[in-house]
Amino acid sequence: MDFKICLCLASVEAVAISALSPSHEILSYLPSNRALLFLGLVGLQWLLIKFYRIFIYPAFVSPLRHIPGPKNNQFFIGQLVHLYRASTPIELYMKWSSTWPESPFIRYPILANKEILLINTVEAHKQILQTKCYDFVKPKFLGRLLGEIVGTGLLFAEGHEHKRQRKMVLNVFSVPNMKKLLPVFREKADEMVSFMERKLKETPSGNIEVQSIYTKATLDAIGVAALGVELENLRSEELKLDFLQCYFRMLSQPPLSALISFIHVNVPIRKFIPLEANWGFVRASGGVRTMLDRCIEERIREVKSTDREKAGGPESRDLLTYMIEEREAHNDELTIADIRGHLQNFLSAGHETTSGALTWASYVLATRPDIQDKLRDEVIQSLGTVGVPTYADIENLHYMKNFLQEVTRVYSPAPATWREADKDIVICGQFLPKGTQIVLSPPVTNLSTRIWGADALEFKPERWDALAGDANTPYGTETFGNGPRICIGKSYSLLAFKVMMIELIRNFRFSRSPGLVELGDNYPPVQNPAVTWRPKGGMTVHMEKIAWS
């Protein structure tokens, strides 16, 4: 847009200059070559417009300029470095929220003084996530930052397309389908316990880094739950790599590739960089797509064939099969690209978040023996020391439910998500021009003393038995978002968490590792910047196998 304005203004100026008398004094200061003159005028307009946008507009013109926000902004980069250097991804959001508790929004500038609004009150959350949900979209930079890895799917579908896709995928996560996934979670929980037992035998100190184990267990689980196959078994013959190798090649890029991805977020250059560092990423993401497409096509054939046994028969138990069944029911309205996008969403959104919740739960168990004992007592009294719990057994674990709600409230696995106003709009009396960028940080709600009381920061599972006010509404927590775009995998992840936690608490006793002893009551260091709420350097806890007599 700015460039078009530059071209228009420069054209008008060039015409005006050419209409001047040849003896006009100003012409002696300008280049005689017309092309050069035009380019110079375009450059000058561009600089003036940028100067206006960066220095004049935010300070003197923007309708957002009166919204409260931090004043310690740095020249040109606003809060960017402060956010980057903060001890956690939410440290500054929490500080600002408690400084201006009543304001629906908090405004802060980032690179080139771009204004960002942090949503701060329950009412503003409600309007943006529920009543006016479709007047906001995910910012384009986010699609370019994450879309190549997590796919388009529901995460980046907008408006009518989002409604259409969501309607078709919703049933995939129904309670009956989740019940059918139980054996998958149990199998993966058993494998995880066996792995930990082996690890303990090799580690006489008993100090085990659990985060990486949970990441592997939840990734294995989502592989089977989403696709019906072990991810290591999915191979790309062309690349001679398996699915996980391609996937991790995309996630952990070498520095040059990461730089190209960073630039691509702002300027889409991916297709035009003929460097191996770039092609390595392109090949890996192409490999992931090809493997998923093959998997989908094969499954469509199996589901359509009379031999339903291959697709798992009537008891089929993976998300891909459910999606294909939905596709059949809706006259093939879901395309293969749609299904691939959803699968990519599920694989990426479905493991790191759940493993984050397990990691922080282990931290709580290790540091709060009182909570650990209560949780174990409930599990052993209700389910015994061995044996296979049913869906109903799991749902009846009352303290487990409170514990999990408290883990996801206090340690929200997703520290932030973003929106952009898709049109001029008024929220809580504040006019937001089209394009206004908004940050939603679940902990701002989850840890608010206005909603949760003076002890909001404390870990208290029993608080869930006596909720009042806003805490007793869906808007008391934002861990899974809210409204029409609420996390579609919520029931999946809660069930996967509970199944894994039951096996952990039945099999192991948790206590502080030397690192946690040294830390005392201080919060463990957290990775920043980060897309998920992760402890820096993992989470090492002391574990001991329980020998039930």
Ligand code: HEM
């Ligand atoms: C503890 C675990 C999880 C947490 C904390 C979590 C959190 C969230 C949040 C906050 C959103 C809203 C994002 C936004 O509005 O911008 C979301 C959306 C989403 N989540 Fe999750 N998630 C979890 C597990 C899962 C799992 C297991 C899956 C899939 C198997 C999943 C799939 C998705 C999808 C597809 C969306 C987009 C929904 C839409 O826009 O309609 N999530 N999640």
